[in-house]
Amino acid sequence: MAVAVYPRNLAEALRILEIQSPLVLAGGTDLMVKRAGTYPDECPVMYIGNLPELRQISRQGEELRVGAACTFTELLASPLLPDYLRVPLAQIASPAIRNAATIGGNLCNASPAADALPMLYALDAHFILVSAAGECRMPVRDFFLGPGKTMLAAGQLLAEIRIPIREGWRCIYRKVGMRRANSLSKLSFYALSDCAGGRLQDIRIAFGAVAPTVVRSREAEMKILSGLPVEEIILMYNGLIKPIDDARSSSRYRREACIRLLKQYLQS
């Protein structure tokens, strides 16, 4: 039987983390469905879901700060959240899972199919990582190394997600799942555009679940802004997308659906 520890604040949590190397549990919606035997029985479990420091949502100037232990339900209920963050989060799982699942868990689990990821890539979000030794700030694209692999070091917690806010973003999120609820993405497509003054000012495009980490290319986005023909843009993304065959879909479908979604978006 695993021992459970419940730190009351972040400092205590970081101390326990340093000394006991516990398994960190937030909402448990990824951890609890792992098969028995994935983690050693003797490993203590530390619950971080009610650490007050990780549960804040605030706005500091042009930056939204989201505590890692906020649940999706809390995020969706916050008036501080702009629509372009709300749209992807609302498509995650189902109400019961969203009541428990945290954004930090979604990110630290580092599934290529995680629905919170593409938007954070597109928005150039930063993560605040904390440990007993101090805190550091890391861009989202540096944090993810591959499926289940992140830069999170032993003794570190993801504390906060910092997201630049910008008026004028219009988003679309297409989650291609296996059913309407409680389903992981076969692929996802997130795009932002700013058309202030009737002219395309900026564009961001991110694909989820079609490569070891989210696919985003500023270079390609700049080409779109410079008016490169759609066919050539598609060729660029076709080279960046590296989908796999797995239990949920085929690489062929993933690639073609991505390209078709991109084409539809660019032509509209």
Place this chain on the structure above:
Amino acid sequence: MKPITEAANRLDFEDKITGAARYCADIRMEGMLFAKTLRATVARAWIRAIHIPPLPSGMAVIDWRDIPGKNAVPIVTDDQPFLAENCVNYVGEPILLAVGPDRAETASFIRQIVVEYEERKPILTLEEAMGRDGDFISGNQPWFASYGYDKGDLEGAMRRAARCVADTFTTGYQEQAYLEPQGMVASFEDGVITVRGSMQCPYYIVDALKNALGWETDRIRVIQLPTGGGFGGKEEYPSIPAVHAALAAIKTGKPVQLVFDRKEDILCTTKRHPSQITIKSYLDAEGNILARDIDVAADGGAYAGLSSVVLQRMIYSIGGVYRVENLRIHGRVYATNKAVSGAFRGFGGPQAFFAMETHMEHIARQTGMDSVQLRQRHFLRQEDSTSTGGHLRSPVPLHEMTDLALRLSDYYRKREQPNTDSGKLRGIGCSVFFHGCGFTGSGEQDLIRPRVRLRKDVDGIVHVLASSAEIGQGAMTTLSKIVARTLSIPLSQVRYEYPDTKVCPDSGPTVASRSVLVVGKLLLQAGLEMKKRWSEKAFETEARFTYPKGFSWDKENHQGDAYLEYSWGANVVEVELDPVTCDYKIKGVWAVYDAGTPIDKKIVAGQVEGGMAQGLGYGGMENLEYADGKPVQVSFTDYILPTSLDLPPVTFRLVDNESVLGPYGARGLGELTLVGAAPALAAAIENATGRPVNRLPLTPEYLLEVMNGG
């Protein structure tokens, strides 16, 4: 008295809702041991050696040498061992069990056992099996069963035909996905083995124990526990874990619990047969179907199991609801090195009706006819003879039902003016189908010979003694209502316990949409007898099945009345498909059924919604593939079942057409509700995309190929 159709409070619900119901995994007994099964990790091999580490104290290992009787699961043929002896034929085949007081330790002990295999070339697909000319899995041919029958004169009709429309369809696996995995608890006391667990057919387990132990029935007792769903998956399969738990209990002298985890359950239990069906229809110049030549192939997995019986239902259903005078129908079920295919709600019907109904759509498309009119022109009618030459004695309300389904769904307007707002493709399609109720042919008489008893106690309480299992479908309530009605007593005066073979006679398995029709009818008969003697204080009455007069069945030649009764259905499904991703939403479902009198309206509604969801899941998202002899989707993260968001409310109607044979005019319904969903979905998708489909499941991956013209 209220009409019998008015909804009653279900007898099994209070326990289930309050959490008082104890399922197999909830059972704890003094000294109970936990069992874990060692399973084959290769698809086909000789076992050369098994290296078992020294046994920790309190643990035991059970293998085939612990079977005192026959190491063969008694189903149709005796080819399947309870525990592998010197060879394995599918990944997941049980080799031995370990039992111990700690579940985790027992599981870890199993992981330390090493099996040395000498691998053989496996047969992993239906095509491989069909092309095989030696090194067969079973006997001297690549199939378990091969059947054929004719009607009329195919050759003559072919000569008169103006054209032929041919199609080949393939269908995939479907997993029953009952909420409660397989589980059994066995205890051995005073020379009697008692097995309790999750099951549909207590007497199948009695037979299995008799075979394995070589004991008489008086030393064998089987009791059903509250069961979290079956769908056919707990028809024949539970005999295997039941015998395993029993062997362990006998060897150790302690109670033994064997509960599967989900991955293990999907890996090794029975699933719906994949199929490949070719239909050639010969038409005259006016578009009348003169003849059909049909070939059915099904993938039976590693052992024969119930495959021959499933194949029979496939070939008796494949004619559809149509009157075609000249037929040649042939079917084979092949052996492959995969988990055994077995019973699943519909039992061969879903594959057959998908193929036939989709073929009717393709004929219409190729000849420029309206597909509904093409169907209507060929509908079976009362007094017609079925494909096997059986007699349709009762009214066949197909026209009325189809018209109603079309009207409810506004079919023709939607079909002709597809709504394409927002760049999505809309489509609507229908299916018309039947389900033959009860065992095939004279099986009720020849194989099952069901019996029921009623017992009246001094306090006036009436106990129903039957082996029909409550598996969530409402059998307890429905059957008790029939008894209460017959005796003119309130339902609260009737008791229906989970069947216990020590007290309940064998009223047959809880399968084949037979419980209401056959067992219900016997209870009505026993009730009438009891009513006559009601003034007596405490007594029992009994009823036994008799084959109805005028029916006949020739099993060898597949001729005569293939079923006692037929239930009919018409479904309409509307979809909205995104042409970019080929993902689609189901926008509407309409259904009309003729299952005779509904014994309980609410239970019927539950069957309709559940059957429809399971049928649409089969048609659409429930994808189970094998790679290297192993199922790929072995969790509910990857094996996708529909949720309430995937299924809009089902609008359904029942037509009034009382059964002559069934109790209070009722017929079978449980399977009917699944059978028509997938073909209606396929027709809707064809209408939306304008392209023919010929495969289930209709995944976006497949539809993208279809849209690309592949």
